[in-house]
Amino acid sequence: MTFTHPQGTRGARQPRGPVLAWINRRMASRIRRKGGRAGGGDAIVLTTIGRKSGQERPVPVASFPSDDGGWFVVASAAGAANNPAWYLNLAAHPDRVTVETAGEKLAVSATELHGAERAAAWEQITATAPGFAGYAQKTDRELPVILLTRR
Template sequence: MTFTHPQGTRGARQPRGPLLAWINRRMAHRIRRRSGRTGAGDTIVLTTLGRRSGEERPVPVASFPVGDGSWYVVASAAGAAKNPAWYLNLAAAPDRATVETGGEKIPVSATELHGDERAEVWRTITATAPGFARYGERTDRELPVIRLTRR
């Protein structure tokens, strides 16, 4: 299935601005230096291509490794009503993203999960990281769950 783009009508304030950009750059640098371990679980640097600019857009995101070498990520935007920009970039170019972890830069393909598959993975994610369940309660949109698979 393809990416969907439903927005919510309520939610937390969308994280953004120069301070967030600075924090993301610092966090990405830290992740690259420490091979993905930031003290709060597995974090990767996901680089997408800007859907309008075509420029690379690196962003640190929490990840949930899968046994086959792929990752799940959640487009939570801290429970905002709108999807994060990186999700929209992935939707526009799902086969042009990379993941940085463990000192490697890995080309990936992105697939959004739907239906029973999404529900099963969502239960696992929220059991592992309860903060995502709280993000889901802040908004009326269904938080997209994306599988990133090595190309």
């Protein structure tokens, strides 16, 4: 399946700005060295390739283990009406992605989940991190669930 890019018509204010960029850089540095937790899941640094710039774009995100050794990530943007930029970058370059945590860097491929696969992953994610269910209630878009698998 492909990435669907659905946008919503309502939602929370999407986090952005220089303070968030500074926090993300600090978090990414720490996650790369020591690992950590974020949003109820294991923190990873997800590095995508900018769909317009072609440059690497690292962002710290919460991840949840999949049964096959991969990771689930949710493009929640804290319940905003629009998808986060990293989701659009994944859609443009799903095979040019890396995951970093605790001194390990791995090349991965990204696949958006749909239907029963998404429902099963969503149930696992919200059982572990109920805050994501709260994000889903803030917006009318379906929050994309992405599976990252090692290449």
